[in-house]
Amino acid sequence: MWRQQKFDIIVVGGGPAGSTAARYASMNGVKVLVLEKDRDIGMPVRCGEAVSEEGLKNFMDPDPRWIKSTISKIRLVSPSDYVVDFDMKARGFILDRRIFDYDLAQMAAMEGATIVTKAYVNGLLFDGDCVAGVKGKYLSEPFELRAKIVIGADGVESRVGRWAGLQTQVKMKDMLSCVQKTVTGIEVDERRFDFYLSKKWAPGGYIWVFPKGKNRANIGLGVSGKYCREKSAYRYLDEFLQHCYPNHSVLTTVAGGVPCDKTLKTIVTNGLILVGDSAHMVNPMTGGGIIPAMKAGLLAGETAAKAIKNKDYGEKYLSRYSREWHKIGGKNHERYYRLKNTITELSDEELDNIAKAVLKIPEDERTITKIFLKAVMKKPKLIYDVTKVFAGI
Amino acid sequence: MIKIIQYKCDFCGSCVAVCPEDCIEMEEATLTIDQELCIDCELCVFICPFEVLEYVETAEV
Numbered sequence: 001m002w003r004q005q006k007f008d009i010i011v012v013g014g015g016p017a018g019s020t021a022a023r024y025a026s027m028n029g030v031k032v033l034v035l036e037k038d039r040d041i042g043m044p045v046r047c048g049e050a051v052s053e054e055g056l057k058n059f060m061d062p063d064p065r066w067i068k069s070t071i072s073k074i075r076l077v078s079p080s081d082y083v084v085d086f087d088m089k090a091r092g093f094i095l096d097r098r099i100f101d102y103d104l105a106q107m108a109a110m111e112g113a114t115i116v117t118k119a120y121v122n123g124l125l126f127d128g129d130c131v132a133g134v135k136g137k138y139l140s141e142p143f144e145l146r147a148k149i150v151i152g153a154d155g156v157e158s159r160v161g162r163w164a165g166l167q168t169q170v171k172m173k174d175m176l177s178c179v180q181k182t183v184t185g186i187e188v189d190e191r192r193f194d195f196y197l198s199k200k201w202a203p204g205g206y207i208w209v210f211p212k213g214k215n216r217a218n219i220g221l222g223v224s225g226k227y228c229r230e231k232s233a234y235r236y237l238d239e240f241l242q243h244c245y246p247n248h249s250v251l252t253t254v255a256g257g258v259p260c261d262k263t264l265k266t267i268v269t270n271g272l273i274l275v276g277d278s279a280h281m282v283n284p285m286t287g288g289g290i291i292p293a294m295k296a297g298l299l300a301g302e303t304a305a306k307a308i309k310n311k312d313y314g315e316k317y318l319s320r321y322s323r324e325w326h327k328i329g330g331k332n333h334e335r336y337y338r339l340k341n342t343i344t345e346l347s348d349e350e351l352d353n354i355a356k357a358v359l360k361i362p363e364d365e366r367t368i369t370k371i372f373l374k375a376v377m378k379k380p381k382l383i384y385d386v387t388k389v390f391a392g393i
Numbered sequence: 394m395i396k397i398i399q400y401k402c403d404f405c406g407s408c409v410a411v412c413p414e415d416c417i418e419m420e421e422a423t424l425t426i427d428q429e430l431c432i433d434c435e436l437c438v439f440i441c442p443f444e445v446l447e448y449v450e451t452a453e454v
């Protein structure tokens with residue numbers, strides 16, 4: 001029974017960040033326990049389920065069991081319905097995350113990690129100023145379990161960092177309040193990601209239509225916390241669906257939150273590492289967080305395992321993880337964050353004008369590179385940047 | 394104080410993420426607010442995608 005065993009590392013949260021961290025730590029020969037509060041890994045799916053093939057390929061081979069659609073085109077729709085289509089250089093996928101998240105957890109288990117569901121963590125144990133384990137409830141019964149390192153992979157709702165004194169609260173303007181419906185009874189191009197950028201539909205965020213086959217799609221939106229005082233995300237989405245897909249039927253409705261921020265300044269402390277949404281590692285431009293969570297999970301798992309071998313769990317040793325993440329992701333996210341701030345400040349009229357300028361370029365010449373080369377005005381360059389970032393989700 | 398309309402909640406954690414006082418606790422299917430710590434800033438009310446939370450005068454409860 002896991003409560004009587006000794007573990008080197010406890011991972012809080014069994015999402016992509018937690019499972020990947022557990023997989024790579026176990027691979028390096030240390031004992032890992034993953035505690036997930038929900039009864040089911042990966043459920044409910046609070047996600048548009050879009051990833052780039054490029055991002056996935058370092059972790060696993062694409063598997064038809066969890067690929068619902070393969071994407072090769074992007075459509076951006078402006079506030080007055082100017083439609084700008086692009087071909088993507090690299091392919092994207094729409095996943096079935098129920099199956100995908102199970103597989104990620106399975107990969108960790110096959111390397112030797114132990115995974116437990118229905119195990120809710122509600123506090124940390126300390127040795128002096130060093131995190132030394134977790135407190136929680138398993139099927140309502142309290143437990144305490146010590147470990148050398150705790151990895152906080154507890155998603156947007158993360159509290160693990162806060163318990164250790166880290167500042168992880170998400171600022172309202174950077175928080176996207178999201179609702180997504182998986183709908184059917186509609187027709188979509190199953191090879192295309194559609195994005196609607198408009199203050200009217202989703203101020204401070206955007207709407208996505210991600211196909212899951214020809215007659216089904218994840219349609220959702222995120223509204224910046226700066227703008228949801230007047231109207232909730234739920235109402236924004238209903239208005240859009242009534243306008244664009246009046247005959248849709250709903251298969252699933254979920255609420256969600258995406259921290260569209262730069263990575264937190266401090267993501268490690270003595271005996272603790274934060275990874276994924278809990279460390280604000282989502283791409284702040286697109287809201288895509290699966291691949292960043294996995295990339296950082298790999299680094300976190302490997303660093304934690306090395307720290308255990310070196311018997312050094314201090315902040316200084318663990319901060320190599322922060323530096324590595326900054327190199328492969330964090331640094332770019334700072335750029336995307338500035339880009340996001342520019343885009344979300346544009347008025348609907350400005351967005352329409354950008355779309356019109358891009359449309360002057362003949363469709364068959366409208367590759368991303370050509371637009372970049374041809375664009376003389378500053379703003380079409382902006383749409384180039386945006387498309388490039390979205391193409392990599 | 395903040396009233397929770399439990400049956401509407403989807404347990405997405407958005408309110409927990411923005412709360413400045415860390416006084417919201419979200420388990421698999423229960424949400425509780427520590428009213429002692431809550432400062433009635435209403436950030437959770439605004440961010441909630443599903444309109445689960447509502448500010449009410451204490452006397453109403």
Ligand SMILES: Cc1cc2nc3c(=O)[nH]c(=O)nc-3n(C[C@H](O)[C@H](O)[C@H](O)COP(=O)(O)OP(=O)(O)OC[C@H]3O[C@@H](n4cnc5c(N)ncnc54)[C@H](O)[C@@H]3O)c2cc1C
Pocket residue numbers: 012013014015016017018035036037038042046047048049050051119120121122153154155156157158178179180220255256257258275276277278282287288289290291293393
């Ligand atoms: C509506 C929506 C659409 C999105 N669309 C996309 C998309 O198309 N593409 C993309 O790449 N990203 C998308 N994202 C973002 C993506 O879902 C996240 O970035 C990703 O899931 C982050 O992984 P994670 O492992 O860090 O966190 P999560 O997947 O959130 O996992 C955290 C886990 O920790 C558990 N947990 C939390 N607290 C505790 C606790 N105290 N004790 C035990 N367990 C706990 C949770 O139950 C959860 O299972 C979307 C997000 C939303 C909300």
Ligand code: SF4
Pocket residue numbers: 255401402403404405406407408409419424440441442443444445446
């Ligand atoms: S933001 Fe709303 S739906 Fe999400 S957990 Fe909080 S109260 Fe529930």
Ligand code: SF4
Pocket residue numbers: 395411412413414415416417426430431432433434435436437438
């Ligand atoms: S009102 Fe403010 S302090 Fe109170 S629970 Fe909501 S966010 Fe937290």
